[in-house]
Amino acid sequence: xxxxxxxxxxxxxxxxxxxxxxxxxxxxxxxxxxxxxxxxxxxxxxxxxxxxxxxxxxxxxxxxxxxxxxxxxxxxxxxxxxxxxxxxxxxxxxxxxxxxxxxxxxxxxxxxxxxxxxxxxxxxxxxxxxxxxxxxxxxxxxxxxxxxxxxxxxxxxxxxxxxxxxxxxxxxxxxxxxxxxxxxxxxxxxxxxxxxxxxxxxxxxxxxxxxxxxxxxxxxxxxxxxxxxxxxxxxxxxxxxxxxxxxxxxxxxxxxxxxxxxxxxxxxxxxxxxxxxxxxxxxxxxxxxxxxxxxxxxxxxxxxxxxxxxxxxxxxxxxxxxxxxxxxxxxxxxxxxxxxxxxxxxxxxxxxxxxxxxxxxxxxxxxxxxxxxxxxxxxxxxxxxxxxxxxxxxxxxxxxxxxxx
Amino acid sequence: xxxxxxxxxxxxxxxxxxxxxxxxxxxxxxxxxxxxxxxxxxxxxxxxxxxxxxxxxxxxxxxxxxxxxxxxxxxxxxxxxxxxxxxxxxxxxxxxxxx
Numbered sequence: 001x002x003x004x005x006x007x008x009x010x011x012x013x014x015x016x017x018x019x020x021x022x023x024x025x026x027x028x029x030x031x032x033x034x035x036x037x038x039x040x041x042x043x044x045x046x047x048x049x050x051x052x053x054x055x056x057x058x059x060x061x062x063x064x065x066x067x068x069x070x071x072x073x074x075x076x077x078x079x080x081x082x083x084x085x086x087x088x089x090x091x092x093x094x095x096x097x098x099x100x101x102x103x104x105x106x107x108x109x110x111x112x113x114x115x116x117x118x119x120x121x122x123x124x125x126x127x128x129x130x131x132x133x134x135x136x137x138x139x140x141x142x143x144x145x146x147x148x149x150x151x152x153x154x155x156x157x158x159x160x161x162x163x164x165x166x167x168x169x170x171x172x173x174x175x176x177x178x179x180x181x182x183x184x185x186x187x188x189x190x191x192x193x194x195x196x197x198x199x200x201x202x203x204x205x206x207x208x209x210x211x212x213x214x215x216x217x218x219x220x221x222x223x224x225x226x227x228x229x230x231x232x233x234x235x236x237x238x239x240x241x242x243x244x245x246x247x248x249x250x251x252x253x254x255x256x257x258x259x260x261x262x263x264x265x266x267x268x269x270x271x272x273x274x275x276x277x278x279x280x281x282x283x284x285x286x287x288x289x290x291x292x293x294x295x296x297x298x299x300x301x302x303x304x305x306x307x308x309x310x311x312x313x314x315x316x317x318x319x320x321x322x323x324x325x326x327x328x329x330x331x332x333x334x335x336x337x338x339x340x341x342x343x344x345x346x347x348x349x350x351x352x353x354x355x356x357x358x359x360x361x362x363x364x365x366x367x368x369x370x371x372x373x374x375x376x377x378x379x380x381x382x383x384x385x386x387x388x389x390x391x392x393x394x395x396x397x398x399x400x401x402x403x404x405x
Numbered sequence: 406x407x408x409x410x411x412x413x414x415x416x417x418x419x420x421x422x423x424x425x426x427x428x429x430x431x432x433x434x435x436x437x438x439x440x441x442x443x444x445x446x447x448x449x450x451x452x453x454x455x456x457x458x459x460x461x462x463x464x465x466x467x468x469x470x471x472x473x474x475x476x477x478x479x480x481x482x483x484x485x486x487x488x489x490x491x492x493x494x495x496x497x498x499x500x501x502x503x504x
Contacts, residue, residue: 082459086491111466384445
């Protein structure tokens with residue numbers, strides 16, 4: 001239905017984007033903000049047809065898509081406000097002092113736009129981190145033209161949003177190539193965009209393998225460029241003993257909700273829970289197991305993500321020293337990811353890197369530790385994360401004043 | 406000296422994350438200036454920036470200094486009169502006032 005861009009087309013689009021940059025970098029903060037607000041309005045004008053198209057392509061429920069569209073519009077509007085406020089420019093002025101010896105020059109500094117930005121949309125957010133998502137809004141606010149490569153899992157949704165953006169660009173009387181939309185189901189399109197000499201930066205949201213490949217490509221160019229890739233995070237949660245003693249059931253219910261939210265397809269999904277192996281944690285695990293048994297499987301974003309979830313879950317449960325605690329008792333139909341909880345111990349976790357990998361979907365691994373010292377050893381194995389959570393009472397982390405004798 | 410209970414654990418955890426959460430869940434990423442949605446590799450390729458909140462704009466810009474340019478040829482944001490009305494540090498003091 002949608003044709004991949006050819007290398008010739010990419011060359012032509014990138015040259016046009018650079019020409020547009022020479023104009024767009026000079027427009028006022030207000031004009032950039034006006035464009036972003038116009039894009040928000042055009043997306044709203046697409047109405048429920050946009051939600052229906054996205055629903056068909058992503059299997060996401062309508063309520064979630066409506067919510068995400070709201071977030072996308074809010075992002076465009078709030079980044080437009082920020083763009084106009086101009087605090088992000090970090091402007092500074094140091095005036096001249098010609099009487100000083102040696103004379104001090106007049107120096108004035110601010111942030112200036114990088115140039116054409118290539119944006120790779122995310123599969124898990126068809127609006128908020130795709131065509132008119134956070135990366136596009138940021139680049140337009142900075143004064144950079146944007147070239148979006150549509151995510152092949154939702155090309156029709158991307159096409160609709162792209163037409164809304166182009167309409168806004170026209171109504172704001174800006175060069176058309178301030179925004180370009182290309183399809184690229186094959187990796188060659190993405191590679192050509194990253195390697196193009198006119199490309200100044202890249203925004204990416206997706207898998208570790210995909211993000212790292214683009215990053216390596218970008219740093220190995222004759223002229224390396226920055227890649228802002230948001231990739232992999234298991235978002236560990238540390239349950240401290242005082243907290244679990246006082247609110248085991250409450251914490252279990254809170255986390256069952258967070259683990260299964262959106263079929264676990266959020267980059268901030270809690271994939272690892274670290275607790276002390278005691279009677280209170282047993283209570284926590286009992287309640288968590290029950291909640292997961294009762295949770296209803298939801299259809300995942302696309303066949304690739306679903307297959308990946310099933311195989312990663314199987315792989316995890318096959319590891320020596322890893323047991324399944326519970327899984328949803330509902331029969332999973334067509335592409336539905338079954339929520340599950342696995343349990344292991346600190347020694348197994350520390351020695352087996354398979355347990356450190358993200359399983360994208362509604363699954364969490366609980367690691368039981370003998371004591372806080374062992375918890376610390378587990379924490380040392382944690383790679384860089386978007387988030388780390390500590391569940392603690394005041395007593396677990398209270399500050400004590402010690403005086404040196 | 407102030408030490409907290411479990412200080413070593415908390416201290417180590419602080420090294421590896423962009424957003425450090427106490428008694429809540431990580432899902433739900435608020436769009437605001439104080440959000441940090443990023444983190445050390447492999448969470449992202451550059452832990453100095455955020456992908457959520459208007460601070461994300463800075464990813465696509467670079468600092469540039471203008472030395473000795475006449476007012477008329479400077480970007481709006483750096484002109485003496487500050488016609489864009491942006492906050493600036495003028496000789497080390499924050500202000501929106503003209504020079």
